[in-house]
Amino acid sequence: MILGILRGTKNHPTADWVYEQARKELPEISLGTVYRNLNVLRDAGEIMELNYGSTFSRFDGNPLNHYHFVCEGCGQVTDLELPVMDKLEQDVARITGLQVFHHRLEFYGLCPKCKGKGNGESE
Amino acid sequence: MILGILRGTKNHPTADWVYEQARKELPEISLGTVYRNLNVLRDAGEIMELNYGSTFSRFDGNPLNHYHFVCEGCGQVTDLELPVMDKLEQDVARITGLQVFHHRLEFYGLCPKCKGKGNGESE
DNA sequence: GTAATTGCAAATAATTTGCTGGGTG
DNA sequence: CACCCAGCAAATTATTTGCAATTAC
Numbered sequence: 001m002i003l004g005i006l007r008g009t010k011n012h013p014t015a016d017w018v019y020e021q022a023r024k025e026l027p028e029i030s031l032g033t034v035y036r037n038l039n040v041l042r043d044a045g046e047i048m049e050l051n052y053g054s055t056f057s058r059f060d061g062n063p064l065n066h067y068h069f070v071c072e073g074c075g076q077v078t079d080l081e082l083p084v085m086d087k088l089e090q091d092v093a094r095i096t097g098l099q100v101f102h103h104r105l106e107f108y109g110l111c112p113k114c115k116g117k118g119n120g121e122s123e
Numbered sequence: 124m125i126l127g128i129l130r131g132t133k134n135h136p137t138a139d140w141v142y143e144q145a146r147k148e149l150p151e152i153s154l155g156t157v158y159r160n161l162n163v164l165r166d167a168g169e170i171m172e173l174n175y176g177s178t179f180s181r182f183d184g185n186p187l188n189h190y191h192f193v194c195e196g197c198g199q200v201t202d203l204e205l206p207v208m209d210k211l212e213q214d215v216a217r218i219t220g221l222q223v224f225h226h227r228l229e230f231y232g233l234c235p236k237c238k239g240k241g242n243g244e245s246e
Numbered sequence: 247g248t249a250a251t252t253g254c255a256a257a258t259a260a261t262t263t264g265c266t267g268g269g270t271g
Numbered sequence: 272c273a274c275c276c277a278g279c280a281a282a283t284t285a286t287t288t289g290c291a292a293t294t295a296c
Contacts, residue, residue, distance in 0.1 A: 032262075088230075097235075098232050253293095
């Protein structure tokens with residue numbers, strides 16, 4: 001069910017948000033259970049855990065690598081349609097000799113809403 | 124002094140490590156002070172705060188954008204000599220219409236030490 | 247003397263864990 | 272019956288903060 005919630009949103013919600021959604025279907029679910037299942041799903045490669053500067057994690061129901069834009073005003077995370085540059089991993093491996101498994105690329109700026117105001121607040 | 128410690132290492136230390144170093148010069152310094160100064164330096168753009176998956180932050184004495192390699196075994200963060208692709212920011216801005224200030228790119232894999240063992244431990 | 251900065255300890259916030267009990271095959 | 276997973280609450284960890292004392296100018 002938690003996987004369903006994450007797959008069903010294009011947002012990149014926090015554990016708390018997932019918890020609130022889950023409660024709508026299953027009011028007696030506990031936050032600990034949500035965290036436990038998020039970790040299981042992450043370890044199974046079904047979802048991704050994102051931590052971009054904030055004190056808390058966000059979760060992404062799309063396990064395929066893609067790039068993100070993070071609004072520095074409100075913290076919103078949105079997907080970018082940029083092609084994933086897998087060859088960069090080979091470049092790094094070749095140059096450094098390191099074993100590279102994956103990479104992450106994020107852009108930071110202001111979303112339209114926060115651009116309007118002087119400074120954004122929460123979401 | 125804290126800035127000096129960070130500038131003087133090519134590692135990407137944790138606040139605790141900075142604290143330990145600072146204590147060598149100034150034994151009565153407190154961890155709170157270290158955190159306070161790290162935040163001041165970060166806000167002033169003198170250092171960067173990195174949080175790559177772990178539960179704690181690392182700090183980088185080099186404020187100029189550059190890319191990192193993160194070892195999934197031991198958590199070590201090392202700098203990469205890849206050229207910084209600033210034009211990606213324009214690409215994103217053009218495609219999405221968003222206001223982009225900066226970007227971050229990290230590669231994940233195993234460092235030579237952790238590649239040797241089955242799985243790495245702490246540092 | 248006033249303002250900025252510290253040490254210390256308590257507070258906070260997100261996440262994890264131990265334990266007990268219920269549900270399932 | 273054996274086991275897995277949930278609920279709940281307490282524990283943990285990194286970081287922040289309030290406050291009184293100290294330092295700097």
